[in-house]
Amino acid sequence: MFTTKKPQTIALAVALPLVGALALAGCSTSTADQGAGSGSSPTTAASAPATTSSPAPGATSSASDAGALTTAAKTALAAVSGGSILSIEQEAGATSWEILVATSDGAEQEVHTGADGTSITAGPAKKPTDAEDLAENKAFVAASGIGYAKAASTMTATVAGTVVELGLDDHLGKTVWEGDVVDAAGAKHSIRLDSSTGAVVTNTVDSDD
DSSP states (O other): OEEEEHHHHHHHHHHHHHHHHHHHHHHHHHHHHHHHHHSSSOOOOSSSOOOOOOOOOOOOHHHHHHHHHHHHHHHHHHHHHTOOEEEEEEEEETTTTEEEEOOTTSSSEEEEEEETTEEEEEEEEEEOHHHHHHHHHHHHHHOSSSSHHHHHHHHHHSSSSSEOOOOOOEEEEEEEEEEEEEEETTTTEEEEEEEETTOEEEEEEEEEO
């Protein structure tokens, strides 16, 4: 009887360690699978979608908003030797610029450019000026400490928008840069700056079209 049972006992003794080893291997594989995620990939910093920040509503670029105006002014000044800007105004449905340039004696030269300000479409043409105009123009130029470019950038820093008109003028006995800035909603803001310091003197919404 011992000769018939002994082989079975040996077989069980061999089989049990094998079953235990296979069970341990199965647990190890299952644990590894769970670490990688079953049926889905883990979210990592590399696979997370990139986020982009949007500019604040109403944010604009002052440089581009005053770009065409300052370009037109430079084009006009290049055509009038030794000149200084008296005024620059967008006209004809924003398709051109009209620029008045004062020469050293106070005489006025009128120059027209295209919408982007890069090319002259008319002028320079000398405008009739009397002695009073000559003296006033020279006084305006002498009092213009900040210049047209600084005046334009100060206005767009004060009101986000596009400068459509800019010129030297008299306000309460002082020389100012006076300009119009059109904002994103189409409202026109009339701004005056101290021509020497660039300080804002007035800033009002123009109700007239």
